Amino acid sequence: MSKEQGSNIREVAALAGVSIATVSRALQQPDKVRPETRKKVFDAVRQANFVPNAQAASFRRQSNNTVILLVRDIGNPFYLEIYKGVEEAAGEAGFKVLMGDARNDENRVATHIDMVRQKHADGLILMTGQFPSELLDQADTLPPIVIASETVPGLALPTVKIDNRAASKNAVRHLIEAGHTKIAHLAGPFPESLAKERFEGYRDALSEAGIGYSDELVVTGDYSIEAGRRAIAGLLESGISFTAIFASSDQMAIGAISELRGRGISVPADVSVIGFDDIIFANAFEPPLTTVRQPRQEMGRKAMALMVDRLNGKRTAETIVLDTELVVRGSVAPCRSPHR
Amino acid sequence: MSKEQGSNIREVAALAGVSIATVSRALQQPDKVRPETRKKVFDAVRQANFVPNAQAASFRRQSNNTVILLVRDIGNPFYLEIYKGVEEAAGEAGFKVLMGDARNDENRVATHIDMVRQKHADGLILMTGQFPSELLDQADTLPPIVIASETVPGLALPTVKIDNRAASKNAVRHLIEAGHTKIAHLAGPFPESLAKERFEGYRDALSEAGIGYSDELVVTGDYSIEAGRRAIAGLLESGISFTAIFASSDQMAIGAISELRGRGISVPADVSVIGFDDIIFANAFEPPLTTVRQPRQEMGRKAMALMVDRLNGKRTAETIVLDTELVVRGSVAPCRSPHR
DNA sequence: TTGAAAGCGCTAACAA
């Protein structure tokens, strides 16, 4: 029933009574081959149970139409929507997408850059805050890289991002308008740009409202649920008082709320919370999370578009800035003891 | 500063004053080369800024030490933990892992099987309920495939899974012990094995307790949050009464709870809920979700181990069954109107 | 321990 497995283009050519070039053409550009010839080839392909060896083709072409999407932490649902956008745009452009997990580890970023150098893939879409410092001054020898969501200071690469500072400022302003003045900030890991930009937005809103800034209200974490829990535990145990939280990720917001609740503090009655990202769980959560929505799908699409440009030889370092939106749901309430 | 980019093994050989074979050996099996020669080669590699073309090597070796992990829906956090297990075991065995998204689409499964046939990867770990039916009778011509979590009836492939039927029965029994008799079941998509097995466990528990079974209490969905919402909306609108829900995924459980709450029905006070998977959000959710924990990391590790065996020529179709655990948290309460 | 040489399967330039 099943024919020989490892048949190659030569066997097919022999079977069809044509040259291997014709087989290749019939398969790659059918309209360049006369219909009768095409039919002979297709029949032979079927008869030989032939599956072209994509590896050989990629090798010959010196490209394999594949890009790697490397994310900070594959456990964060935020990246999955991005992936979908990337994959959609990639499919349209004839590319495949593989997803890699950097696990917040700079070395793993370096490993994946090497994979591109070694032609495992044609390009790398980076969604990690980390970048191997030893590569920073080798910008001209880097393989095709596009940055999404994050930025790497001192590296002029095509980038798609949001205005983190403005989005944060807007979110914190929302808290201030509800009467909050003691606002904690669950930041990302410094000194990454993303963390710093959101932190600056937080400070902007504070100073705009004439509210004093306090170091003690800022805690950093790696955007995970666990980090959110830990941050709140630390804050509470150190006795700092606060009535609102602005978290740099929905996961941290969710961890924070869970921790708060575990200690008998209710959200939003006692403490208001705003997250960041609008992951799919934000809306199903109790209370439904007020958060900053990022246009994830579009971010993915744009990043892939930038990659296609780059792969086609465009050497600019364009930066695309996408809009965000504050999605007001149920995790913010008026401050009960304003100006306490 | 930066040297020529696309240097190849020939240049390095010339630079080092040795043959290309020696360069290859120095890089692949350093101990087969005299230390002085090795040093010459390494110096030349550095000088030429040489990065071996992995594509060429893979092509020559006819294998690339890469496996694809194809999941049903990359948006479900359940798969991310699996991925971590797979990647860990893969790293130890010298393999790379790429993750693909089947989007509940049989055609995309076929596409990925083709990728392996075309040598994009050495093997495929399948976590999809779907399998292209036209390939079912070609088991002997299939590339290396391992099934995880799911099963494909009529296909004898190495598999790692849990005892879905027993786990479900145990979960539903927990509901029954709390006094519930009107228990809805949010099932996966029939006729997939996974959905059927969990459904059978549900029926087992019911009949064991002498509770009658009603078709109307069973609704199917694709394991997503949205499916959970829709299922509950349908149930409520058709006027069926129920006091508990056994959902086939945490995401459906979360969607269900969110929908219930939106309609003023509280969990667990009015309705008790049990989920399946124990995703990372289950514990942070309000109420913390009682659910069936799957040993995801281990499942991933075992699946990869099976793949390594298979790639090493082992041709058995071993099935490994892993243990589950009912994690009791806060989403189940005693039935307030038992035997209503 | 090292080198020469064949060739993995395919694409694409060129010729017919």
Added chain:
DNA sequence: TTGTTAGCGCTTTCAA
């Protein structure tokens, strides 16, 4: 429209 042919960069016998 089709065929001939030269490699892509590497690994791996086999011989020295």
